[in-house]
Structures are given as structure tokens and as C-alpha cells.
Amino acid sequence: AQKVTQAQTEISVVEKEDVTLDCVYETRDTTYYLFWYKQPPSGELVFLIRRNSFDEQNEISGRYSWNFQKSTSSFNFTITASQVVDSAVYFCALSEGQGAQKLVFGQGTRLTINP
Amino acid sequence: NAGVMQNPRHLVRRRGQEARLRCSPMKGHSHVYWYRQLPEEGLKFMVYLQKENIIDESGMPKERFSAEFPKEGPSILRIQQVVRGDSAAYFCASSPGRGLTSQQYFGPGTRLTVT
Numbered sequence: 324a325q326k327v328t329q330a331q332t333e334i335s336v337v338e339k340e341d342v343t344l345d346c347v348y349e350t351r352d353t354t355y356y357l358f359w360y361k362q363p364p365s366g367e368l369v370f371l372i373r374r375n376s377f378d379e380q381n382e383i384s385g386r387y388s389w390n391f392q393k394s395t396s397s398f399n400f401t402i403t404a405s406q407v408v409d410s411a412v413y414f415c416a417l418s419e420g421q422g423a424q425k426l427v428f429g430q431g432t433r434l435t436i437n438p
Numbered sequence: 439n440a441g442v443m444q445n446p447r448h449l450v451r452r453r454g455q456e457a458r459l460r461c462s463p464m465k466g467h468s469h470v471y472w473y474r475q476l477p478e479e480g481l482k483f484m485v486y487l488q489k490e491n492i493i494d495e496s497g498m499p500k501e502r503f504s505a506e507f508p509k510e511g512p513s514i515l516r517i518q519q520v521v522r523g524d525s526a527a528y529f530c531a532s533s534p535g536r537g538l539t540s541q542q543y544f545g546p547g548t549r550l551t552v553t
Contacts, residue, residue, distance in 0.1 A: 360544075368481075368529060368544040414480055424533065424540060425471060425494065428480035 325350050327417050329429035336405055337437050344400045344432045346415030352376075355419040357391065357398045358426065363411040371413075374398065405436045440465065442532050442545035443512075450551045457517040457524070459548045463532030470513040471542060472505060475527040487513060520552045 326349040336342050348357065359371040372382060374391055382389045386403045402409055412433045416426045443462040451457050463470050468489050473481040486494040487507035498505065502520075507513040517524055527549050531542040 366527065366549070367546045370544070373541065416481075424469075424542065425483040425486055425497070426473070426481070426531075426542065427483070428473075430480045 325417055325419055325427045327415050327427055327429035329413075329415055329432050331432045332430070333433045333435070335435040335437060338407055339404050341401060341403050342405050342434065342436075344402075344413050344415075344434065346398045346400065346429060348396050348398065348415070348417045350396075350417060350419050352419040355417060358416040358418070359389065359398075359400050360414045360416065361411045362414065362431070368414075371400075402434075407436050407438055410434060410436045442530060442543050444528075444530050444545035444548050446548060447546060448549045448551070450553060451520045452553055453521055454519050457520050457550055457552075459515040459517075459528050459530075459550070461513040461515070461530030461532075461545060463513070463530075464534075464543055467532035467534050467543075469533045469535065469540070470507050471531040471533075472513075472515050473529045473531065475529065475547075477526070481529060484515075517550075520550075522552050525550055525552045 328347045330345055355376045357374050361369040361371055372389055379391050379393055388401045390399045412431045414431045415429045418424050418426050442464055445460050449457055461470060470487045472484040474484055475481045483497040485498050485505045489507055490509050502518045504516045527547045529547045530545045533540040533542045
């Protein structure tokens, strides 16, 4: 069965610190996608990244980077030099093959960046 | 190009009333997904629809909940005889096609409060 685990319920750091959010997933499929979404206090879902199971290259986008490791079924997200505006709940999600593309979400990690 | 629209953004219902949540997909999208986010939890898949068809309703509660996506007009998620436990944020997502390569785009959500 598909499952996404975000073991860190809450993280609190001081501004400018680096922070890594962990995501571990379970799937039986060899073809799947992994996602990260940000949910700021306003409540909407902001898409951050989508990676397919065949592309294990790490990705960097500004202060954000993602480390995908199939060997450990992990897709971790690092924010470098964190800022107060990064404070939000972050969700990792998985979708796998065979037609319907429903997303399975983790429980989320609430990140608080203190000034 | 307008994004996914959901209305109302906030809905208050008394126990026993009916709630109707609407979702207008992005232009050109014929696939709609509904997710529910209970307080302090991640999103849970409810139902996946194409125009005039329910493709996957494995996440829908068996009673009181129904969904439709008519040939014309928005998708509707209907909750009959609401109870306090239905209080949640309901997100709709749309995609242009079926399958893993088809990205889902989320709406801003409808916050349902049952008093």
C-alpha cells in the first residue's frame, strides 16, 4: 500500500538557519511521482516540486533543494538560510501508476522560522 | 488563464443541514479530484471524477457524501445532514488528462464549519 511518512510534526528554527524536512514513502510501483507542497497560514496549497521515480538527480531552486534517494525511499527537502516567510506547513505526497492519479499525502511538518 | 476556482471559500452550516461545495476546473481540464483536510492533518483523497463519470470514489464516506461532475458546469461535492466531524477544508484539484504525467492543480479550498 502507498504511504508517506513525515516523522517531524513540528520544527522551529531561528532565521538564517538551514532546515531539512524529512519524507519517507512506501510504494510497490516502480513508476511514481513525488511532490512537495507548502501550505502557508492563509491555507492554500502551493506546489513546490514534482519528481518522477526515474530521475534521482537532486534539484535546487534558489534556497530550496531536494534530495531523492530511492535506496532509502526518501525525498527530503532542505531550506537554506531560512526566512520568516518560509513558516508554513509542508506536505510531501506520492502518486503512483495505473490510471487514477490520486495523491497520498503525509501528515505534514509545521515549520516555524523565528526572527 | 484562471486557476481552479472553488466556492464558497467559507461555509457555515448547522448540524443536519446540507453543504454544497463547488469546483470549477482550469480551462481545458476534464479531470477533477476532491480531497479533505481535517484540522491538523494532511489531505486525504476522496473522489476522482471525469465529466459525467465517477472514476474512483474509494475515499468517500459511504453515507451522506456524494459528488458529481456534469457535462456542463462545476463539479459539486454534496454533504447531506452535516455533523460536526465534517468540519474541514475541502480542496479540489483538476488535471487535463489521466495518468501520472498529468499534473494536478489545486484550488484555494472551501473551509466548512459545522455548528
